[in-house]
Amino acid sequence: xxxLPDSLARSLHPPGQANSTRRxxxxxxxxADVMERIRAREWLPGELIPTEQELAVELGCARATVxxxxxxxxxxxxxxxxxxVGTRVAxxxxxxxxxxxxxxxxxxxxxxxxxxxxxxxxxxxxxTQLAQRALQLEHGKQxxxxxxxxxxxxxxxxxxxxxxxxxxxxxxxxxxxxxLPPQEWLARNLPLTRGKFTILAQGASGxxxxxxxxxxxxxxxxxxxxxxxxxxPISYARQFYRPEHRLVSx
Amino acid sequence: xxxLPDSLARSLHPPGQANSTRRxxxxxxxxADVMERIRAREWLPGELIPTEQELAVELGCARATVxxxxxxxxxxxxxxxxxxVGTRVAxxxxxxxxxxxxxxxxxxxxxxxxxxxxxxxxxxxxxTQLAQRALQLEHGKQxxxxxxxxxxxxxxxxxxxxxxxxxxxxxxxxxxxxxLPPQEWLARNLPLTRGKFTILAQGASGxxxxxxxxxxxxxxxxxxxxxxxxxxPISYARQFYRPEHRLVSx
DNA sequence: AAGTGGTCTAGACCACTAA
DNA sequence: TAGTGGTCTAGACCACTTA
Numbered sequence: 354x355x356x357l358p359d360s361l362a363r364s365l366h367p368p369g370q371a372n373s374t375r376r377x378x379x380x381x382x383x384x385a386d387v388m389e390r391i392r393a394r395e396w397l398p399g400e401l402i403p404t405e406q407e408l409a410v411e412l413g414c415a416r417a418t419v420x421x422x423x424x425x426x427x428x429x430x431x432x433x434x435x436x437x438v439g440t441r442v443a444x445x446x447x448x449x450x451x452x453x454x455x456x457x458x459x460x461x462x463x464x465x466x467x468x469x470x471x472x473x474x475x476x477x478x479x480x481t482q483l484a485q486r487a488l489q490l491e492h493g494k495q496x497x498x499x500x501x502x503x504x505x506x507x508x509x510x511x512x513x514x515x516x517x518x519x520x521x522x523x524x525x526x527x528x529x530x531x532x533l534p535p536q537e538w539l540a541r542n543l544p545l546t547r548g549k550f551t552i553l554a555q556g557a558s559g560x561x562x563x564x565x566x567x568x569x570x571x572x573x574x575x576x577x578x579x580x581x582x583x584x585x586p587i588s589y590a591r592q593f594y595r596p597e598h599r600l601v602s603x
Numbered sequence: 604x605x606x607l608p609d610s611l612a613r614s615l616h617p618p619g620q621a622n623s624t625r626r627x628x629x630x631x632x633x634x635a636d637v638m639e640r641i642r643a644r645e646w647l648p649g650e651l652i653p654t655e656q657e658l659a660v661e662l663g664c665a666r667a668t669v670x671x672x673x674x675x676x677x678x679x680x681x682x683x684x685x686x687x688v689g690t691r692v693a694x695x696x697x698x699x700x701x702x703x704x705x706x707x708x709x710x711x712x713x714x715x716x717x718x719x720x721x722x723x724x725x726x727x728x729x730x731t732q733l734a735q736r737a738l739q740l741e742h743g744k745q746x747x748x749x750x751x752x753x754x755x756x757x758x759x760x761x762x763x764x765x766x767x768x769x770x771x772x773x774x775x776x777x778x779x780x781x782x783l784p785p786q787e788w789l790a791r792n793l794p795l796t797r798g799k800f801t802i803l804a805q806g807a808s809g810x811x812x813x814x815x816x817x818x819x820x821x822x823x824x825x826x827x828x829x830x831x832x833x834x835x836p837i838s839y840a841r842q843f844y845r846p847e848h849r850l851v852s853x
Numbered sequence: 854a855a856g857t858g859g860t861c862t863a864g865a866c867c868a869c870t871a872a
Numbered sequence: 873t874a875g876t877g878g879t880c881t882a883g884a885c886c887a888c889t890t891a
Contacts, residue, residue: 379879392794392833404857415881420858437857437889445706445790450800452700452852459695540695544642550700552850554804554824572822574804583642600802602702629860654876665862670877687870687876859887868878 378414383422386412388431391442399444402432450602454550454578456537461505469504470534473512473564475527477519484516487579487589495519499535502564511598512564515590521582535588536578543582551577552600561593572596628664633672636662638681641692649694652682700852704800704828706787711755719754720784723762723814725777727769734766737829737839745769749785752814761848762814765840771832789830789838797831802850811843822846 396402405423409416423440426432430449434440461468480488480496490496497517503510515535529538539545556570565573574594580587646652655673659666673690676682680699684690711718730738730746740746747767753760765785779788789795806820815823824844830837
């Protein structure tokens with residue numbers, strides 16, 4: 354078959370010509386249309402839907418518009434796309450959930466509470482095995498361990514233990530962190546190009562229980578954050594939240 | 604000033620003409636370029652970067668390409684964009700973390716373990732206040748409560764308690780859920796158009812402790828999932844994970 | 854070899870919003 | 873009112889993958 358341009362049927366809709374039943378075809382409307390037809394079971398999970406080309410003709414819009422809509426649906430896990438094969442309705446809607454990880458200051462102020470911060474300890478010491486591995490430190494090198502406490506209306510909201518890669522942070526002074534949390538100091542002074550989060554539940558112990566003002570063993574939601582600048586690990590933070598805390602996504 | 608077309612300096616690069624120093628300008632390369640200049644502190648947090656127009660001219664590509672790159676950066680929270688104002692380097696890198704929430708079957712098989720599933724209880728009963736609110740049930744209406752257990756290599760991996768909106772699921776039979784978990788049955792039989800996740804830590808209790816084979820009070824990572832079809836709440840599930848479980852994002 | 858999605862381009866118009 | 877990002881379009885070429 355001869356090679357055809359991407360579009361062929363738009364000639365019925367001359368671009369400058371206002372049409373009495375002119376439809377606004379935004380990529381959002383194409384996305385909504387496709388979602389509705391999936392919802393209505395016109396295309397079943399696992400099935401191929403029409404090509405971009407066909408949808409563009411059917412909906413009377415450019416292929417790029419269909420592409421944008423289907424790309425968004427693929428990003429949400431609603432459809433799966435493969436070259437030469439086509440676009441399928443996802444057989445198993447492996448949903449993705451996006452969590453906002455704001456600065457603690459904003460997280461607390463967003464609840465309407467007054468933000469408070471305290472550094473409870475600062476030491477230069479040998480890292481635990483976990484911290485050494487996380488920061489990729491050479492054997493025998495020391496690191497900085499900071500413990501902090503965040504308050505909402507004066508009550509503990511979260512506490513954290515942060516290991517910092519001392520070699521990568523020559524300019525950091527202890528007193529910098531007395532008013533500014535490590536995460537914020539880092540964001541202002543370094544380009545953090547990569548991050549990784551791990552979420553788990555564990556029992557409060559030691560300083561964590563003390564700083565959160567909960568009994569030892571209380572279940573606490575824990576977030577581990579690992580930050581890099583390019584290939585260099587900068588910080589390994591563990592944040593502990595009081596048991597009533599929730600991470601919400603939509 | 605007279606209205607100008609979006610692009611004006613491309614005439615130096617006639618499209619068909621292969622250039623000896625021809626640069627491939629993909630939107631990914633534009634994104635990388637912008638990120639690098641942010642990393643190098645050419646533009647500081649909070650500052651405006653050049654307009655799409657200017658970047659397109661400077662990089663020798665179409666504005667649409669710059670737009671795509673900057674849109675991706677905005678989606679990641681690296682920059683913030685506002686019409687008429689321009690594009691700023693985000694002052695506070697409010698990172699977003701995306702979690703994959705696959706079917707339990709895939710989550711377990713992805714670890715290399717053998718998947719197992721059991722329904723441990725099924726009853727039609729009055730919902731708890733939480734469940735009633737979550738499913739927006741009328742006062743006095745009953746709902747379906749299912750408890751299940753997921754096994755990895757025969758050992759408990761996760762257990763869940765699922766409340767289902769009975770009125771919205773006339774076709775559901777008890778025996779359907781003896782081999783297929785509720786989440787999977789729903790995905791196959793209904794279009795779940797909206798979902799919400801809540802993550803918290805709590806102590807294991809009752810059936811949860813039994814089904815996970817952990818002592819009462821053990822910290823368990825809990826995920827609450829609420830699913831809708833359009834505006835109708837369908838299911839309210841709480842999934843409990845053994846303490847060694849981790850949610851990872853990158 | 855051929856069919857599908859992925860992307861780039863030049864141009865245009867629109868939507869929002871600060872001045 | 874004017875300047876910025878947001879989007880659409882028609883066309884084209886490319887990349888990947890199945891057959």
